[in-house]
Amino acid sequence: MTTAEILGQDPGWIILVKGVFVFLIAVLATLMAIWAERRIVARMQMRIGPNRVGPQGLLQSLSDGVKLALKEDLIPAAADKIVFIIAPIISATTCFMSFAVIPMSGPVSLFGHKTAMQMTDLPVGVLYVLAIASVGVYGIILAGWSSGSTYPLLGGLRSSAQVISYEVAMGLSLVAVFIYAGSMSTSEIVAAQQKWWYSIVLFPSFVIYAISMVGETNRAPFDLAEAEGELVGGFHTEYSSLKFALFFLAEYVNIVAVSALATTLFLGGYHALPGLTFTESWLGGWFTIVWFFAKVIFFFFIFVWLRGTLPRLRYDQFMKFGWKVLIPASLFWILIVATMRVMSLRGTSRGGVLGFAVGIVLVVLIGSFAYDSAKKRSELVPEAQIPEPSFPVPAIPTSNGPSAQSEVSHG
Amino acid sequence: MISLALEVGKTAAPEAAMFWILAPFAVIAALGMLLVKKAVHSAILMAWVMITLAIFYIAQGALFLGIVQVVVYTGAVMMLFLFILMLVGVDSADSLKETIKGLRPIAILAFIGFGGLLVSLIGRATLGHQIVGLDSANANGNVPALAELLFSKYVWAFEVVSALLITAALGAMVLAHNHRVHQRPTQRDLSILRFRTGSLAETAGLANPGVYALHNAVDVPALLPDGSAAPTSISAMLEARGDVIDSSPFQLGQAEESEGEDK
Numbered sequence: 001m002t003t004a005e006i007l008g009q010d011p012g013w014i015i016l017v018k019g020v021f022v023f024l025i026a027v028l029a030t031l032m033a034i035w036a037e038r039r040i041v042a043r044m045q046m047r048i049g050p051n052r053v054g055p056q057g058l059l060q061s062l063s064d065g066v067k068l069a070l071k072e073d074l075i076p077a078a079a080d081k082i083v084f085i086i087a088p089i090i091s092a093t094t095c096f097m098s099f100a101v102i103p104m105s106g107p108v109s110l111f112g113h114k115t116a117m118q119m120t121d122l123p124v125g126v127l128y129v130l131a132i133a134s135v136g137v138y139g140i141i142l143a144g145w146s147s148g149s150t151y152p153l154l155g156g157l158r159s160s161a162q163v164i165s166y167e168v169a170m171g172l173s174l175v176a177v178f179i180y181a182g183s184m185s186t187s188e189i190v191a192a193q194q195k196w197w198y199s200i201v202l203f204p205s206f207v208i209y210a211i212s213m214v215g216e217t218n219r220a221p222f223d224l225a226e227a228e229g230e231l232v233g234g235f236h237t238e239y240s241s242l243k244f245a246l247f248f249l250a251e252y253v254n255i256v257a258v259s260a261l262a263t264t265l266f267l268g269g270y271h272a273l274p275g276l277t278f279t280e281s282w283l284g285g286w287f288t289i290v291w292f293f294a295k296v297i298f299f300f301f302i303f304v305w306l307r308g309t310l311p312r313l314r315y316d317q318f319m320k321f322g323w324k325v326l327i328p329a330s331l332f333w334i335l336i337v338a339t340m341r342v343m344s345l346r347g348t349s350r351g352g353v354l355g356f357a358v359g360i361v362l363v364v365l366i367g368s369f370a371y372d373s374a375k376k377r378s379e380l381v382p383e384a385q386i387p388e389p390s391f392p393v394p395a396i397p398t399s400n401g402p403s404a405q406s407e408v409s410h411g
Numbered sequence: 412m413i414s415l416a417l418e419v420g421k422t423a424a425p426e427a428a429m430f431w432i433l434a435p436f437a438v439i440a441a442l443g444m445l446l447v448k449k450a451v452h453s454a455i456l457m458a459w460v461m462i463t464l465a466i467f468y469i470a471q472g473a474l475f476l477g478i479v480q481v482v483v484y485t486g487a488v489m490m491l492f493l494f495i496l497m498l499v500g501v502d503s504a505d506s507l508k509e510t511i512k513g514l515r516p517i518a519i520l521a522f523i524g525f526g527g528l529l530v531s532l533i534g535r536a537t538l539g540h541q542i543v544g545l546d547s548a549n550a551n552g553n554v555p556a557l558a559e560l561l562f563s564k565y566v567w568a569f570e571v572v573s574a575l576l577i578t579a580a581l582g583a584m585v586l587a588h589n590h591r592v593h594q595r596p597t598q599r600d601l602s603i604l605r606f607r608t609g610s611l612a613e614t615a616g617l618a619n620p621g622v623y624a625l626h627n628a629v630d631v632p633a634l635l636p637d638g639s640a641a642p643t644s645i646s647a648m649l650e651a652r653g654d655v656i657d658s659s660p661f662q663l664g665q666a667e668e669s670e671g672e673d674k
Binding site for chain 2 (some may be wrong): 122134
């Protein structure tokens with residue numbers, strides 16, 4: 001019996017219970033995630049991190065949340081009031097919705113009823129997650145606009161451009177998974193990974209997804225939307241109290257959501273590590289949920305690790321990387337995957353498909369070597385004098401100051 | 412129309428309930444889109460209408476269409492609209508002046524044409540037909556059925572539309588692109604330039620303005636070790652305007668005396 005069939009027999013109250021469960025998991029995960037992030041980043045920076053409230057500082061986020069809620073709620077005079085209030089609500093509601101299609105466990109028994117920890121199963125489940133993410137951007141961009149101030153507007157524009165660009169790369173990286181799984185339903189994709197995880201079979205897709213999910217959630221090193229050195233706080237500069245808390249919540253729930261999607265699509269979802277499949281039947285199947293969350297936590301750790309390690313990218317570098325590297329690379333990869341898939345479906349021998357794959361890899365390698373050596377040769381040629389930069393700089397009134405040349409050279 | 416109304420009466424109870432709850436919202440939002448003053452509010456209401464329509468599609472069995480409507484129209488097209496509206500400005504009112512001659516008649520013609528097309532399409536699809544719903548078309552699943560139609564019966568139309576879209580995108584890029592007269596120096600170029608010209612003392616960047624811990628405004632030059640002001644630490648523009656304050660009163664050791672001074 002497939003997961004979709006099992007879920008089709010759920011009575012209303014089971015769906016309600018699962019909804020509450022998903023909500024609780026997301027909120028609890030946020031509280032834990034903030035604490036874990038602060039502790040891990042602190043350790044990476046040779047500090048201790050929050051350790052005062054509760055054992056090991058575990059209750060720190062809770063007390064911060066209470067403090068945040070009790071702060072004064074300001075609405076700037078220049079703000080567009082209705083949109084200013086709606087924006088954080090959009091952010092905070094959409095971030096929970098993508099959990100509805102994430103399969104968190106295999107078939108289990110809940111209050112004596114056979115079901116699976118997944119609220120619903122859509123034939124286009126993964127596209128649904130993308131759709132929800134694209135509605136979530138409205139929260140950020142409307143927050144930026146409605147604040148009636150420059151930095152939030154710039155932050156909002158940046159982040160929407162960023163999320164739209166990286167959504168393209170993300171969507172393209174998922175195509176290979178769809179081709180191999182033959183389905184866009186999350187539960188069927190997990191089922192198709194019983195033998196081989198797609199992070200191994202479709203490694204390039206996995207890499208592209210992993211990069212674009214960081215871009216999609218506006219996290220370091222891609223947190224240009226709230227680059228504090230350039231934009232104060234970005235889109236949420238003018239927000240305070242509970243409204244700010246909602247953005248805060250949305251950011252962390254989104255991280256958990258994209259990690260959960262990555263787990264589902266590339267790390268075999270709730271399946272155990274290869275060789276440990278006997279654990280899947282422990283506790284009547286409930287143990288699979290442990291595997292699922294272990295993988296999500298793994299991704300979350302990578303998020304924190306990136307934040308603790310990498311400096312922020314410049315905006316133009318970031319966009320160039322998305323459009324000129326990630327998207328063409330994933331298009332190229334989809335072509336290869338589709339060709340291999342058609343070859344194997346048409347009955348080409350395994351050797352033929354492998355030969356094709358090895359041939360492509362060789363062509364790419366030779367091409368990159370040729371490119372590198374051509375580049376090196378051009379570097380040996382003495383560089384032409386760099387043309388004097390000609391910025392449209394307004395004329396400087398008197399000649400007392402440093403010359404325009406030195407001003408530009410330090411630009 | 413009568414058969415349509417009958418069909419609505421026959422829909423399943425949950426679907427009908429959903430329709431009667433969401434439809435008024437959709438209609439009110441659609442009307443509001445035309446009536447509100449600010450362009451951004453219009454855009455938000457438009458997005459809301461699109462999302463409600465997507466929910467209707469999903470309820471009627473067109474799952475893929477509903478989701479794609481949200482991803483493409485709400486998520487990308489409407490977002491770009493918002494993007495432009497925001498850059499144009501919060502309070503800018505629509506100008507009623509024609510910048511391109513004859514735009515109005517063309518717009519009216521296009522409106523009538525599209526309206527006629529819509530009416531004839533919807534009429535042809537509904538009038539005089541028995542409405543069967545999507546269930547039989549979805550027998551093998553919504554997505555496979557759609558893919559089969561798109562890539563067999565309608566493959567020509569599909570390819571033509573995609574060619575049209577690519578042409579439009581390329582056209583927009585060509586129209587919006589402008590060539591730089593000079594190549595913009597990259598960070599690397601600037602860095603090389605810094606080493607080749609000027610003194611090595613400034614290769615790591617210029618000194619910040621201000622006297623550490625005593626005065627950090629941009630109009631106070633930094634002090635060099637010998638106590639003289641560092642001319643490169645403030646903007647040439649400020650110096651030219653004469654907006655520079657002498658930093659010698661803030662020297663260490665003289666701070667106590669300078670406390671009462673007006674800066």
